[in-house]
Amino acid sequence: MGVVMLNFVSRRVFFAIVTLLVVSAVVFAIFSLLPFDPAALTCGQHCTDQIIAANRIKLGFDKPLYIQYFLFLGGIFLGRSYGTGSAAFSCPAPSFGYSYNENACVTDLLREALPVTVSLALGALIIWLIVGVSLGIIAARFKNKWPDRVGSVFVLLGTSLPTFVTGLALLIWVTIKWKLVPLSLIGYTPITENPYKFFQFFILPWITLAIAYAALYTRFTRAAVLETLGEDYIRTARAKGVKERTVLFKHTMRAVFAPIITLAGLDFAGLIGGAIITETIFNLPGLGRLTLRSTYEFDLPIVLSTTILAAAVVIIMNLVIDMLYAVLDPRVRI
């Protein structure tokens, strides 16, 4: 099994790298073909042609596109330096370029934004998994009875209310009217520094995101549980005299578990790419807000990096899920 597994993983890693190269090339091409001059964006109102020309050379925008692309790729592994003499500066590896707007290496910006987004996505994931899966099980267990109907109302509300509505509603009532949570002007605090402040900061964004996803997971879990309960092997379990509770929580959930993990992995990966609306509403300095702001400002290095990062997370998550599946489902053991 070991050798085959290694073979499988190395093949998948190879394809993941190829996919990332293609994605990065496409994003690079799209932004490079847009009708604006990246060098012109590097200075404000008091700009002269000389400064622009100098910046163009300094940032490498004078070189042919494919060279720029390879410089970008090279930077990831080797780091990059810009300019010469006393004005020279460098972004150490892994470098995703330099943002003139922010006056910072993109890697540093990502390093600041990523923990915020990961905290947001991970916290929301935990909440929506607990809420969604439990409600789904309850709805399936009491199919067509009142718990199921209450569940379907929740599903309907959760899926139809946009996050900017639930998010704003939470802000208005919980923070401003009831003052249960302070307005998050304090800024982001890592959990390692002050867990209490961390939770205060994230609780509303988590709930906002979780409501939407929990509704989807309720619906998904309910359907999956009901389908599994109709399987022949569940009838076999009952025929053995297994308790109904064990039938539900052991035999049924074991089969429902794998698809939920898949879904959760993909949704989590998608959120790393940017929970743009939630981050904007709650003023979270995460990847989504960074992407949004850089897109407005045509800040190519940042947009390029966040896009590639999002793609990388999705690809890696897919790989992880496939490998997890091999562990979860004995039929796909490799």
Next chain:
Amino acid sequence: MAELLKISDLHVAFPTDDGLVRAVDGVSLTLNEGETVAIVGESGSGKTVSGLSVMGLHKKGAAQLSGSILLKDGDRNIDIVTATDEEIRLLRGRAVAMIFQDPMSSLHPYYRVGNQLAEGYLVHNPGKKKEARQRAIEMLDLVGISEPAQRADEYPHQFSGGMRQRVMIAMALMNSPRILIADEPTTALDVTVQAQILILLASLQKEFNMGILLITHDLGVVAQVADRVSVMYGGRIVEQGSADDVFYKPKAPYTLGLLKSVPRISTHGSDRLKAIPGQPPSLINLPTGCAFAPRCEFASHAAGDICANDRPELLGTNPNHLSRCHVDEAVRDKLFVTELKEVRS
């Protein structure tokens, strides 16, 4: 011979949006120890529903049961129809076990075979993990699986269809039940494997002195193993008797039709298969008269429109060989003998 199971006037109905589906409509039968009783009928005749009723596997609320299913558990007789869920659960797998038609889908794909077997033992003998494992390996060995200790650690997908059905049988025997309900145990299997499974069941029956309720549509299987036969049509038993009687002296027109429709390798191979004309009845709107009347070629031998208007009772001059038909029994005997001769020549 002790009576293990006595089903009396069992009715099972399922309310649906289209109306009440009367899947089982007044079935009575008995099963003694060491005996094989077959329920024969086509799809939708109510035979599987009857089997599931004995296991108490119908959902509360989804099925309406009436009548009685007396099941012998030690010195007690428990009526499945009125027993509580918990009482029935404690009988399942211990006093009565069931094997199902499709061994491919009847085993949990995510659990090791040995653990699935052991679970059946542990349910009724909590905490005895070592014993359960030991018993699982013993049973796998008993049903003819070689290297049972190793195979117990494998997953169902690593077994062939025939082997999986052996596993299902082993699982059913974990607690040495007195009654085994076998719902089409060989239908999903190759013909050669079918024979092996039937022989296995017969030898295990002797060893455990079990009563087997064999549910099947395969008359060949019935002929091989059954002691007594109940033929079902439209949720009712239309003929009941010893296997020999039902096969050689059928009394219900439907049984005759079934026997005639069995394909034979005969000298005149160009003969078309003799299917029963028409379709089985809808269980929502059963005909007011005999359910088989619209397809029956002997209806003209009965008086007037009685077949279309009156439901025949399960009767017979021989109390051990009953049938439902308005045509005079003596007339039927004569007619059927010539028909059968024609087919079996």
